[in-house]
Amino acid sequence: MQDKSMLMIPGPTPVPESVLLSLSKHPIGHRSGDFSEIMAAVMAGLKWLHQTTNDVLILTASGTGAMEAGIINFLSAGDRVLVGCNGKFGDRWGEVCDAYSLKTERITAPWGQPLNPDDFKAALEADTAKTIKAVIITHSETSTGVINDLEAISRHVKAHGQALIIVDAVTSLGAVNVPVDEWGLDVVGSGSQKGYMIPPGLAFVSVSAKAWEAYKTATLPKFYLDLGKYRKDAAKNTTPFTPPVNLFFALKTALEMMQAEGLENIFARHHRLMQATRAAMKALNLPLYAPDHCASPAITAVAPQGVEAEKIRSLMKKRFDIALAGGQDHLKGQIFRLGHLGFVSDRDILAAVSALEVVLGELGYTNFSPGAGVAAASRVLTTA
Numbered sequence: 374m375q376d377k378s379m380l381m382i383p384g385p386t387p388v389p390e391s392v393l394l395s396l397s398k399h400p401i402g403h404r405s406g407d408f409s410e411i412m413a414a415v416m417a418g419l420k421w422l423h424q425t426t427n428d429v430l431i432l433t434a435s436g437t438g439a440m441e442a443g444i445i446n447f448l449s450a451g452d453r454v455l456v457g458c459n460g461k462f463g464d465r466w467g468e469v470c471d472a473y474s475l476k477t478e479r480i481t482a483p484w485g486q487p488l489n490p491d492d493f494k495a496a497l498e499a500d501t502a503k504t505i506k507a508v509i510i511t512h513s514e515t516s517t518g519v520i521n522d523l524e525a526i527s528r529h530v531k532a533h534g535q536a537l538i539i540v541d542a543v544t545s546l547g548a549v550n551v552p553v554d555e556w557g558l559d560v561v562g563s564g565s566q567k568g569y570m571i572p573p574g575l576a577f578v579s580v581s582a583k584a585w586e587a588y589k590t591a592t593l594p595k596f597y598l599d600l601g602k603y604r605k606d607a608a609k610n611t612t613p614f615t616p617p618v619n620l621f622f623a624l625k626t627a628l629e630m631m632q633a634e635g636l637e638n639i640f641a642r643h644h645r646l647m648q649a650t651r652a653a654m655k656a657l658n659l660p661l662y663a664p665d666h667c668a669s670p671a672i673t674a675v676a677p678q679g680v681e682a683e684k685i686r687s688l689m690k691k692r693f694d695i696a697l698a699g700g701q702d703h704l705k706g707q708i709f710r711l712g713h714l715g716f717v718s719d720r721d722i723l724a725a726v727s728a729l730e731v732v733l734g735e736l737g738y739t740n741f742s743p744g745a746g747v748a749a750a751s752r753v754l755t756t757a
């Protein structure tokens with residue numbers, strides 16, 4: 374049916390109607406007073422969302438652009454960096470570091486498992502000569518549905534004293550607590566199509582005073598992604614290059630919606646959605662890819678047995694117009710991923726779980742009693 378499509382992938386995520394309506398206006402000049410007012414409002418909203426007094430700069434890019442900017446503005450060729458790799462995105466930051474000739478050391482964990490903070494502690498404590506310039510971590514690893522213990526890793530980086538901590542918070546910001554100032558996170562990257570509830574196209578980078586110190590001596594080449602330019606223009610409530618002004622209208626509306634809901638409520642909602650989804654999958658005897666203790670509140674990865682993940686995905690799309698994500702790299706065909714990030718409510722989970730039960734039945738999967746998934750999700754979502 375036309376216009377009934379439901380995104381349950383981890384980005385792009387669903388967009389509220391009021392945000393869609395904000396997009397459908399004539400563009401305005403980005404050197405106008407009207408734009409400056411919007412810019413001032415969204416910058417304040419971004420600081421609120423990041424729980425920081427640091428600069429939060431806005432780029433026209435996807436999340437990868439934010440992370441690339443976060444790496445090239447504060448480092449120089451040959452710098453020693455530790456990169457946490459336990460999934461597709463951690464691996465990507467390793468590739469970015471390699472591309473810029475950094476001395477990249479990967480700290481790995483198997484896909485589906487969290488990074489071990491003690492591995493970072495050991496490497497940082499052994500570095501008495503203070504040669505490690507940065508530690509680069511993916512907070513919520515979207516490829517596997519694992520959340521890494523950023524707070525613990527960040528504590529070890531702070532104890533080192535010299536290294537910056539650079540964080541991919543693309544599917545954690547706006548879903549789970551990321552208190553940038555409290556945890557001392559130097560550089561935090563995110564993208565509009567995830568927790569922000571707006572379409573793809575904007576990327577965000579928060580930068581600490583310590584990172585700006587490193588910026589002064591960093592020599593990697595940069596032009597469009599030179600954050601110094603964005604900082605200078607942000608002080609005048611504008612951007613160095615023409616921004617997608619309509620996405621700024623959308624961002625303003627979305628941040629207002631988030632502020633009306635409140636951070637604690639946003640985090641509680643994502644936690645509840647995760648719990649309901651996981652309870653349903655367990656009740657349907659569909660194995661969860663990430664263990665409970667490190668489950669991301671943004672996304673649940675499921676490794677079905679006795680029924681093919683790709684068949685589930687294609688029938689969910691065909692029968693119910695619900696888009697689920699597949700596995701990436703070696704997980705292709707092994708898992709499906711259900712996103713519950715951003716503009717997602719209890720109702721969406723109930724709809725997705727009941728649709729999944731129909732699809733499982735139609736695919737001949739017999740290892741469940743019909744209704745068991747919905748009952749398990751309903752129990753989590755029943756508050757009285």
Ligand SMILES: *Cc1c(COP(=O)(O)O)cnc(C)c1O
Nearest residue numbers: 435436437462513515543544564
């Ligand atoms: C989506 C995502 C990104 C950014 O990907 P883009 O396609 O560049 O927006 C980065 N990290 C994580 C963990 C993500 O989920």
